[in-house]
Amino acid sequence: METYIQELFAERIGGNKFGKDTVLYKFEKIKRARREAATRRPDLAIIDMGVGEPDWMADDLVIERLNAEAPKWENRDYADNGIDTFKQAAAAYLEKVYGVKDINAMTEINHSIGSKPALAMMAQAFINPGDVCLMTVPGYPIMATMTSWLGGSVHKLPLKPENNFLPDLSKIPADVLSRAKLLYINYPNNPTGAIATEKFFEEVIEFARKNKLVVVQDAAYSALTFDDCKPLSFLSIAGAKEVGVEIHSLSKAFNMTGWRLGFVAGNEKVVKAFATVKDNNDSGQFKAVQLAGATALSHTEITEKTTKKYSRRHSLLVETLNAVGFKALKPKATFYLYCAIPRSIRGADGQSVSFANAEEFSQWLILEHHISTVPWDDAGNFVRFSVTYKADTEEDEIKIMDDIKIRLSKTEFVW
Numbered sequence: 001m002e003t004y005i006q007e008l009f010a011e012r013i014g015g016n017k018f019g020k021d022t023v024l025y026k027f028e029k030i031k032r033a034r035r036e037a038a039t040r041r042p043d044l045a046i047i048d049m050g051v052g053e054p055d056w057m058a059d060d061l062v063i064e065r066l067n068a069e070a071p072k073w074e075n076r077d078y079a080d081n082g083i084d085t086f087k088q089a090a091a092a093y094l095e096k097v098y099g100v101k102d103i104n105a106m107t108e109i110n111h112s113i114g115s116k117p118a119l120a121m122m123a124q125a126f127i128n129p130g131d132v133c134l135m136t137v138p139g140y141p142i143m144a145t146m147t148s149w150l151g152g153s154v155h156k157l158p159l160k161p162e163n164n165f166l167p168d169l170s171k172i173p174a175d176v177l178s179r180a181k182l183l184y185i186n187y188p189n190n191p192t193g194a195i196a197t198e199k200f201f202e203e204v205i206e207f208a209r210k211n212k213l214v215v216v217q218d219a220a221y222s223a224l225t226f227d228d229c230k231p232l233s234f235l236s237i238a239g240a241k242e243v244g245v246e247i248h249s250l251s252k253a254f255n256m257t258g259w260r261l262g263f264v265a266g267n268e269k270v271v272k273a274f275a276t277v278k279d280n281n282d283s284g285q286f287k288a289v290q291l292a293g294a295t296a297l298s299h300t301e302i303t304e305k306t307t308k309k310y311s312r313r314h315s316l317l318v319e320t321l322n323a324v325g326f327k328a329l330k331p332k333a334t335f336y337l338y339c340a341i342p343r344s345i346r347g348a349d350g351q352s353v354s355f356a357n358a359e360e361f362s363q364w365l366i367l368e369h370h371i372s373t374v375p376w377d378d379a380g381n382f383v384r385f386s387v388t389y390k391a392d393t394e395e396d397e398i399k400i401m402d403d404i405k406i407r408l409s410k411t412e413f414v415w
Contacts, residue, residue, distance in 0.1 A: 069288035079284025082111035089294035098233035138378040158379035165194030186218035193331030208243035215244025226311035229332035313387035325413035348410040
């Protein structure tokens with residue numbers, strides 16, 4: 001039975017239609033398809049290549065530091081805008097891994113409870129009704145969502161293979177630029193796995209200066225690079241601090257997703273604005289977690305070990321997919337493999353199935369072959385495979401790849 005409460009919900013979350021929406025979003029569709037697949041063939045395990053979080057635990061060193069710090073009386077209280085130890089560790093990390101030497105730990109760094117709230121708060125710090133946020137798509141939508149909630153609008157910058165999945169800034173209309181305040185970029189990129197170059201970052205800095213934009217570079221995957229690719233920070237490029245900030249996360253590089261810890265670094269005024277908004281949203285991450293995070297940041301060998309695993313798994317996955325007819329290319333970063341979908345398939349029974357979009361193909365992979373991926377139809381039709389699937393040993397990784405090859409080998413992919 002409805003009550004007056006149904007009429008009180010904010011329009012930003014649906015107003016009086018909140019909870020009544022019958023539209024199914026893609027992650028809910030994936031969950032439902034997985035349940036149906038399990039019902040159809042309970043004997044066939046689902047190979048989950050859609051999950052976007054590390055499969056390893058945080059390193060023992062980090063867990064031991066948390067255990068040591070959690071019982072201490074001095075760590076019990078509010079952390080507010082962070083402790084100096086973590087800020088100093090973040091500054092040292094930026095210098096060691098990325099060669100960023102001119103960051104003031106006290107005024108140009110602030111911790112966040114993960115990168116997700118940091119992105120939301122960045123919009124709160126800058127967006128007024130009518131303002132524009134420039135966002136790369138496909139991508140992580142948090143800043144876009146918050147911009148819309150604040151009465152702003154989002155201008156999407158499509159990431160396409162012909163431009164190496166970098167946005168074409170020259171195609172932004174002048175009337176959009178005149179109202180734009182924020183430019184969100186994310187490199188290495190989720191979901192494409194693409195990397196940025198120094199040249200691209202230089203272009204972004206000049207573009208931001210010319211158009212009076214604040215750049216927010218989401219660096220959640222910045223340390224997860226392999227083969228001939230070295231980690232690159234936006235802040236290592238001359239002029240970056242004049243126009244924006246970079247947001248780092250310990251979730252991916254240090255296998256600490258549930259710990260909820262990251263930091264914002266760069267322009268002092270932008271960091272101060274973020275800290276002001278943050279101070280009105282939360283009371284800081286538990287000090288023991290920040291101290292454990294400081295330990296993680298000082299042990300970059302944790303990330304090096306992790307990236308070796310992802311690189312190996314990417315090589316295996318690319319080899320496996322190409323063997324059954326895909327056209328996959330190994331990325332240079334992240335734990336994501338972004339693949340164009342086929343137009344159709346022909347099964348062993350001679351029957352053909354066509355796909356209008358990536359969502360249809362992803363559903364087919366789950367329902368017919370128990371392989372879970374994430375579809376992206378924002379700028380072309382692609383599916384994202386993640387190499388964070390559960391495998392305890394390298395032998396298990398090979399077995400999973402062999403299983404994928406068996407499941408897909410009787411299918412002809414038509415491009």
